[in-house]
Amino acid sequence: MKQLKFYVMTDPHFFDTASGCSGKEYEDFMHYEQKCFAETESINKSVFEFLKKADEADIVLIAGDLAFNGEKKSHEGFLKLLYDLKSSGKKIYVVTADHDFKWKREDTFAFGENGRYSPEHTERNELLTMYRDFGFGDAIAFDEEHLSYVAQLSDDVRLMALNCDLKKDGKHYFFDEQLEWIKEQAKKAQEDNQTIVAMCHYPILPGQPLFSLISPILIRDAYKFATFLADNGIHIIFTGHMHNQSINELVTEKGNKLYDITTGSVIADPAFIRHVSVLDEKTIDIKSIPTPDFEWDTDDCKKYLSDMFDRMIINIITDMRDDTERAMRKLGIKDKGITKKVLRIAGKFICKVKVGTLARLLFIKCDNSIKNMRALDYATDLVRGVFEGNQSYTEGTPKGDVWINLLKRINFILKRIDVKGWDGKKADLYHILKHTAGNYEIDDYNAILTIADGSRTPYA
């Protein structure tokens, strides 16, 4: 087959600046935000300028959350960028997601001269017309109800753009008719000797092991659906939504693989896009490219984004100490009794203590190089790593050894906590926490994936 190359980006969350994004209420909102808001127009412009000039591929996949939060004006601004890129010769395929529409106007927000207000929203049924020129119109199969489609990317590669933006009991899901449709389309593609590349906004495999325990993160019956995809010949899917960078693999009982390549949002740390090469029927080469610098009042755009991430974590932890109820609202914790007290004490402790002191209290060895690091900075760095991928808190590193020894110290408690993993089996919390802070498996940025046979690819 002929090689095929394309770019993947996700979660552009374009916001129309003129709709309003400044003032006291805006600052309050941004207190706990990981992603940019006022900056999104500028960031997207620089990403699209880059893509216009990028000559390694002429196809771009965009995996949803196109608008900031369903504002009509934001879609209009984003569509201008899409048409401009299209006129430069690129073919663009999008899926939409639940930040792209709202059921009612009150669910949108912006911050104008008179404070917070709701700009005009976008209805879900408007998205098809709006984005007809970016995937839907080119489809060889299309389902108007769930806004999923199949498109031919080249003679040998077929895209399945899957949408599960609707929710049941608070979770995104694929309904039964949709599963039948996916099965039928996958079968057809295989009969036509096509390599299938899928795209969906919502991750199918947990981006990091800990995400598998946080219920709202995954779609309903994610393990079952992942198995369904792999066993029906869909072995690779590009996703977004979590604003994290990861590559994960599932091997089903039948020996079929599914790779989920989750890419970070272009408007939040870690801001990357992917360059993908389908080398042959079974080999896909994934590379990551940092998003280009954007026009803003900063000398270092990358640092600007990672500082924004850090500020969110630091604000949550310091608010646990200083404004516990505000932090609880952010964390979705309602109980105001003992939990509030525990959170305040934990906040005070993390803000005050150094890593060396913490290690001494727990009889853990700690390398001199990190003894004077604040526990607050250690925690922030660890959490950022979970989203950035290729997490560095691994065995044999000063920070990783403290983490692993701490887990060993508390393992007698972890073992007693009876929680089920996403596959329905008892979760091994020690393993989950170790592998969430340290990446021991596939490189989350650059990897060559073997998709067609059932055998595992060897990784270093």
Ligand SMILES: [Fe+2]
């Ligand atoms: Fe998003």
Ligand SMILES: [Fe+2]
């Ligand atoms: Fe999302």
